[in-house]
Amino acid sequence: MKDNGEKLTPRRRLILKAIVEAYIESGEPVGSKFLTQNLELGLSPATIRNEMSALEDMGFLTQPHTSAGRIPSEAGYRFYVNSLMRRYDLTQKERSELSGVTENKIAELDKVLERATKLISELTNYTSVVVKPRQTGITVRHFKVVPLTPNIFLLVMLTSTETVKSKHIHVGFDVDNATLEKLELALNLHIAGKTPSEITLPLIMEMEQYLGESEALVNPIIKSIYETISEQDTGELRFGGVNRLLEYPEYGDREQVKDLLGMLDNKDDFLDLISNSDKDRVNVLIGSENAVDVTHNSTLVFKTVQKDGKTIGAIGVIGPCRMDYSRVIATVEELAQSIAGAAGGTSVPLTNALPDGRNEEKDN
Amino acid sequence: MKDNGEKLTPRRRLILKAIVEAYIESGEPVGSKFLTQNLELGLSPATIRNEMSALEDMGFLTQPHTSAGRIPSEAGYRFYVNSLMRRYDLTQKERSELSGVTENKIAELDKVLERATKLISELTNYTSVVVKPRQTGITVRHFKVVPLTPNIFLLVMLTSTETVKSKHIHVGFDVDNATLEKLELALNLHIAGKTPSEITLPLIMEMEQYLGESEALVNPIIKSIYETISEQDTGELRFGGVNRLLEYPEYGDREQVKDLLGMLDNKDDFLDLISNSDKDRVNVLIGSENAVDVTHNSTLVFKTVQKDGKTIGAIGVIGPCRMDYSRVIATVEELAQSIAGAAGGTSVPLTNALPDGRNEEKDN
DNA sequence: TTTAGCACTCAATGATCGGCAGTGCTAATT
């Protein structure tokens, strides 16, 4: 059971690749007969069987039971993803759909991510996962105050994450517009650009002093600012196309689906996972490689979305280990880049996959 | 097979009620033996059997097969909900949790509804449904313009539905703050309060003229306004606690769950359903009473949320026909009222259920 | 090194068969 994939004979690579791809497509264990028919080697089933047996010894394949064909083990998928997989070329149509996500320049992240959820799930036919990670050091960059009624006004905040939040502020007395303008000015002067820890008591008192008799405004406003920042801060996890999970026989077990869906509620593990991931490439976590318990029988493919060097989110796909890796990885990568804004133009390399399928090079 | 529920003997009502409640709790067909043990009538199984047979003839019960107990038919549930059910009294704890949804005066509808989704699903242990209906005649009540960079500014719009939307506007040239102030003024003067159909070409041209050399600003803005309004307009359908569906054996069929979840994508039927519903009470749609195909084996309990006489949303629960109606209805109603703002204080009557379970009155 | 041949294994399928929970009917009881 040596797992040294480098020692793999070209022929074995070919066979492994064929098995993984056949299994990905059909979901049925792959037998020697099938391979002789669909692989253009002039080999008999017996030979294939020997090779398959060897691949099993090396840990790349397993047998569900003695008299069935082979299916890839996690190590098998891993080796496939790292070394065998041919990169899927997105069609023109797919490419344009993906870039369409950001087309009309809506810079609001939430909206973009929401569309991304839907699109990626449709294109891959798996359940999509979209994450907005927790963030620290968020500030309100700019304040606007909009009067509504004499004692209600709207506090509009543009945060450092480029999103706009607004809060209704109710106060116990009437406030005139002049006061509100003064308030707006004060907020932009004293509070804008400060992180919560920088908004200190002296600062608040200074504000109150400045506002004079309207100092009662300050308290609800500071509260709203905290709320806004912590809302932003919380992180978010959203799924799309959940019903697609149920298309795959590996999710026949109700419990598993239930647990997976339950992630929506306790999202912390997931957020940690994302924030500890490799920021530069598509991450592929196969089965138990995954740190989150409930996904031990699933594969998670995701990539963080970077903007100006900061992680503003992550998009990905969750599905059975038997997943169309090639297509999924290509799709996730393209979309992540499209969201990041193709401005930089530097093409990020795909995990370890070779670009053109010519993977059966002579080995050692 | 006369379905005339009024003709029901008090004893039969009692038996029907017991069967429905037992079945709701256990999910197993209810037999005569169980009833003699748990119902404090001094009756033998044989007598009960006769009565059950009669109830079946009237269409309130069915038998899954000859040698099983009875389960309620849709008509049975209906009669139960209309005439037999005792209203569930929320505990103090439940009540306070429900009212907590709106407690810190966050008037932003989206946020409230999102919390509602979660809460109602937790309290009832069914999947919750939250709807923001399509709306017509939406206007932007107030505009604010916030400069970001020389050629990007933020257009903040307060709509007639009390939500705040903002769009980044990119323009091909630099705009100074004075122009933006002028723009803001113009928007509030000419566009605020107008529905899309009232924003006519002459009006737009007037705006352009007023802005003079910055007329190029007008087009992207008008586009953003349309977008904002139509986003608001679209309606939204959200589920919460989807995994709870899988707890109930009636959703053992994968296809059914899949279709149900698929509703998230094509939400139109659902939105129609809500907008055609009774606005003043909790709607209970049992199985095929439901117009939407995929819910033919499910029950939908929902109530619209009114504010100032306008329907701003709907909340509800979806689950198997075998549902704890009493509790669900009470929860949905309480929450809908809590969201609407308990201000009015007029208690809306529950469908047709009598308030105190004394339903076994003498009949004709 | 490859391959043909063959015995072997085990999941899946389908038929058979009591057990059992609950019914409907009839006749006896109140």
Next chain:
DNA sequence: AATTAGCACTGCCGATCATTGAGTGCTAAA
């Protein structure tokens, strides 16, 4: 007239068992 005891009947459920067939591992021959 209403209720009940008795009893035969029905049909689901689970267990058992035989059959089938795809796929394997091994051995010996090419």
